[in-house]
Amino acid sequence: MPDSDIDEVADAMKYSVYAGGKRIRAYICLAFCRLFGGDVKAALPFAAAIEMIHTFSLIHDDLPCMDDDDLRRGKPTNHKVYGEATALLAGDALALKAFGVVAENPYVSPDIALRAVRALSFASAERGMVGGQIMDMQGEKTALPIEKLKKLQSLKTGALIEVSARLGAMAAGVSDDDRRMLNALEYAKGIGLAFQIKDDILDVTGDEALLGKPIGSDAENSKSTFLRFMSIEEAEKYAKELTEKAKESISGYEGRENLLALADFLLERNS
């Protein structure tokens, strides 16, 4: 029987995966593999899997029972095009398939591939990204203190950005207790939090056409954001400090220019 039976869900998966986006996570994964002397080929399947997990989380985040968003990256959200049920299943399939992609990486040892599966699973499940999404929902009901907001962001956005650096380093053969791994994770942690603060700023000051989504939606959804605790100027200063610290954490490594540029780009972006 032809595969046309599953075309609908495959189309819906591709729609969101190829909808663009900055591919920050994939970039970080590849860049750390290269920084630590690895062959970028070995990081590619990991980078692809991380983007699949990220895309799945966006599709589900946009669903009516979650943030109920109509636009993502300037295009109709997945469920607006394919309907809720297909969007739900397309997200599910992306999450499930991602682990097969990690496990099929032919350029790393079975041991490294397994470590990558474990790391990606932990970073994305209830003690990582999904845990952050739950806290985010709770944050809509009650105002979170800033420490909880930081924890929320370290899970919701940070965990996947950190695991991008981790898997890139792994692909280069770096072990978990290696100083290079710690430096990579510190970089990722710093730019991850700066990224989120910048997101909060853009939700107030940004340009809808550039952002590809309506501004002011955080306030509308009563989301906890950093701007509850500081002015825009203070938030900008905080994001800059985090970015500088992130850049310092990889000082001394030759070939780090693109990671420095990425940190600056994320801080200065308009979308």
Place this chain on the structure above:
Amino acid sequence: MPDSDIDEVADAMKYSVYAGGKRIRAYICLAFCRLFGGDVKAALPFAAAIEMIHTFSLIHDDLPCMDDDDLRRGKPTNHKVYGEATALLAGDALALKAFGVVAENPYVSPDIALRAVRALSFASAERGMVGGQIMDMQGEKTALPIEKLKKLQSLKTGALIEVSARLGAMAAGVSDDDRRMLNALEYAKGIGLAFQIKDDILDVTGDEALLGKPIGSDAENSKSTFLRFMSIEEAEKYAKELTEKAKESISGYEGRENLLALADFLLERNS
């Protein structure tokens, strides 16, 4: 910070995992490991992961945008207790966590654990279980021919039952081209299809109190079922033939009694 932040999603995950059910998939996984001389310990993490994937699929299947069911195994469905958003995320977390559980199996080689990750990913994603769910939705819009209905069931229910046998055999060190693997898969394929036919019969003839869900829901949802193509008597005969063939596929193996009993139990069950 305490883990209480993620308690809500962890509770929702446990609610459905511990809601009971027949644990057929876990049973098959453990039974094939034992049948082929493996240590059952080595199959336990695989069996747990498969039940997590199965539970995640049930939680999402029950959501309003899918089958919109209020009862599952005689209890309120996950979203009826925790709300849609938490149920969605609890399902997501179970799917994501399952692969970590497979990859952390300490009783098999990294090579076998990786093969298990790949097999579970393939069996559950768009060319497996999720592909079957999409076909199932399409089957609600248009009447499927019987060959498509068989294909649908081989994906929606069959793929996960087959991978249960596969992972059990893998845990015993059986390779994919071993005759034992082929026999295990033939058994699983047979009882998987018989299981679904029996499900269709029970949806018409069953006892709501025993089933823990309303009968007649397939007809109400215009689902494609085997009873569109045959009488109840013919369907019972067909399920019996499939069961006998499944039992034959493991003839000659010592210690197969529990798998024979399982096949009969599934055929004769009332719920």
